[in-house]
Amino acid sequence: MTEEHTTGEQTTEPEQKVFEQIAAQFPGLAVSAFRGQTRVVVSRDELITLMQTLRDEYSFDMLVDVTCVDYLNYRGAEDRFHVVYQLAGTDSGLRLTVCLPLNEPDLNAPSMTALWSGANWMEREVWDMFGIRFEGHPDLRRILLPDAFEAHPLRKDYPLQGRGERHNFEVLRRGEG
Amino acid sequence: MAVAGMPEHFEGLPENVVVSRLDELGSWCRKNSLWPMPFATACCGIELMATGASRHDLARFGAEVFRFSPRQCDLMIVAGRVVMKMLPVLQRIWQQMPEPKWCISMGACASTGGVFDTYSVVQGIDRFVPVDMYVPGCPPRPEQLIQAIIDLQDKIQREGTLDGREFLSAQQQMTKRALIELPILGQGFSQP
Ligand code: SF4
Numbered sequence: 061m062t063e064e065h066t067t068g069e070q071t072t073e074p075e076q077k078v079f080e081q082i083a084a085q086f087p088g089l090a091v092s093a094f095r096g097q098t099r100v101v102v103s104r105d106e107l108i109t110l111m112q113t114l115r116d117e118y119s120f121d122m123l124v125d126v127t128c129v130d131y132l133n134y135r136g137a138e139d140r141f142h143v144v145y146q147l148a149g150t151d152s153g154l155r156l157t158v159c160l161p162l163n164e165p166d167l168n169a170p171s172m173t174a175l176w177s178g179a180n181w182m183e184r185e186v187w188d189m190f191g192i193r194f195e196g197h198p199d200l201r202r203i204l205l206p207d208a209f210e211a212h213p214l215r216k217d218y219p220l221q222g223r224g225e226r227h228n229f230e231v232l233r234r235g236e237g
Numbered sequence: 238m239a240v241a242g243m244p245e246h247f248e249g250l251p252e253n254v255v256v257s258r259l260d261e262l263g264s265w266c267r268k269n270s271l272w273p274m275p276f277a278t279a280c281c282g283i284e285l286m287a288t289g290a291s292r293h294d295l296a297r298f299g300a301e302v303f304r305f306s307p308r309q310c311d312l313m314i315v316a317g318r319v320v321m322k323m324l325p326v327l328q329r330i331w332q333q334m335p336e337p338k339w340c341i342s343m344g345a346c347a348s349t350g351g352v353f354d355t356y357s358v359v360q361g362i363d364r365f366v367p368v369d370m371y372v373p374g375c376p377p378r379p380e381q382l383i384q385a386i387i388d389l390q391d392k393i394q395r396e397g398t399l400d401g402r403e404f405l406s407a408q409q410q411m412t413k414r415a416l417i418e419l420p421i422l423g424q425g426f427s428q429p
Contacts, residue, residue: 205357206322213356222356226321227364232328234367234404 071096075154078118086110099157101142107160108170111145115175120147120156123176126183128190132216143169143192162192171197189214264397267311267337268390271300274310274334276327279317281344281376288379300386307333312389313366314382318346319359331366337401339393341370341385344377351375 071079071093079098083091089110090101102110114120124146131137139161147156160169171194172179183194184203191212194200202209209225211218247256277285288295295301304310307330319327331340342362345351348371350360362368369392370385377385396403 204322209321211356218356220356221354226356226359229321229324229359229365230328231364232331232366 071098078152078154079156082114082118085113097155097157099159101159101161104160104162104169107158110158111172111175114147114156114158118154119149119152120154122148122150123172123179123182124148124155126172126179126186128186128192128214130190130214130216139163141167141190141192143186145172167191168193168195170195173197188212191215260398261394263399264394267397268393269299271312271339271386271390272302272304272310273300273312273314274307274330275303275305275316276313276330277316278319278323279346281316281346284376284379285314285316285343285382288382293379293383295383295386298383298386298390307331308335310334311338312386313338313340314343315340315347315362316343316376318351318353319362320357321359322357324359324362324365327362328366337397337404339369339389340367341372341382341389342368343372343382343385345373345375348373 075098079091079093082100083089086100086102086106086109088103088106092099092101100110125144126146127144129142129144131140131142141162143160143162145158145160147158148154162169169192171183173183173194174196180198181203183197184199184201186192187194187197187200188202188204189212201207205213211223211225213222250256275282275285287293289301289303300312307313311334313331313334315327331338340362342348346353346358347362348368350358354360359365363371370389372381372385374381
């Protein structure tokens with residue numbers, strides 16, 4: 061089940077047990093570990109159930125981060141985006157990375173705000189930077205960029221210097237105002 | 238006492254009377270009582286604070302009264318990079334400052350965008366607001382900022398007028414180089 065390419069730290073045995081248990085409960089999961097860090101890849105349909113179970117039954121009570129990776133032109137990548145959830149159990153000390161692959165044109169993911177209210181701003185940031193829509197999010201607005209911004213600049217096909225948005229302002233002159 | 242070049246009807250004035258032009262007198266008052274608006278958005282702001290602090294003591298040049306209300310200021314010091322979301326704020330603050338007013342662009346970022354040549358960083362505030370003095374450096378030392386303020390004082394003394402005519406001169410109104418060179422795109426850029 062668990063494929064290991066570890067060169068550094070190993071997953072400890074009690075941790076291993078928990079992750080095996082999770083894998084047994086969700087047969088659709090792709091579980092892998094690297095240097096003592098475990099990662100599962102889950103499909104969109106299963107995500108909510110998995111997260112709910114992880115929170116309630118496996119005591120992953122903290123959503124540390126929601127972020128996204130754009131795998132455009134990445135060697136060997138099959139999916140365009142991975143939405144990445146970092147979970148932690150504050151009592152158990154366990155950590156788990158949950159990845160949700162998404163492909164264009166259907167860039168919708170279920171929102172985690174119902175499970176962890178801290179997901180609110182993090183999902184807004186992912187929407188802002190990558191254009192992933194979170195269904196069920198109470199207030200999916202841009203969080204870092206101006207509201208009028210139209211692109212999602214952390215996508216790999218977006219030019220670093222932008223498309224001229226930064227020059228798009230009114231010019232104030234002397235003696236006006 | 239007759240002084241060379243003095244009109245005849247001034248003769249006989251006591252020695253403690255100084256004759257000048259009203260514009261020059263006004264500029265002299267203005268240049269020695271600059272009230273800076275610290276628009277410090279990044280690391281340059283730290284040097285700006287150091288400039289105002291005791292070691293470098295901006296008070297020696299009459300510009301130590303930092304005010305955080307634009308209504309009470311006449312010198313905007315932009316210290317740091319300005320991003321797209323900040324620029325409208327900067328413009329609003331500039332418009333809220335009463336005339337006459339001046340602007341110092343402090344540091345590489347405020348003047349050109351610096352190393353931050355990215356989608357969200359404005360590549361020089363002089364594209365969108367008038368700038369009187371540029372201070373090079375990353376960050377500029379407080380001495381450099383003080384030099385800029387001294388130079389600005391000279392400029393105010395040299396060309397200042399009581400009613401601010403100099404602000405309306407053609408040269409001051411000229412569009413900045415950068416605005417001519419770079420395309421200004423509309424809302425039409427594509428949605429990925
Ligand atoms: S010029 Fe240098 S010190 Fe000043 S804001 Fe830019 S990076 Fe910071």
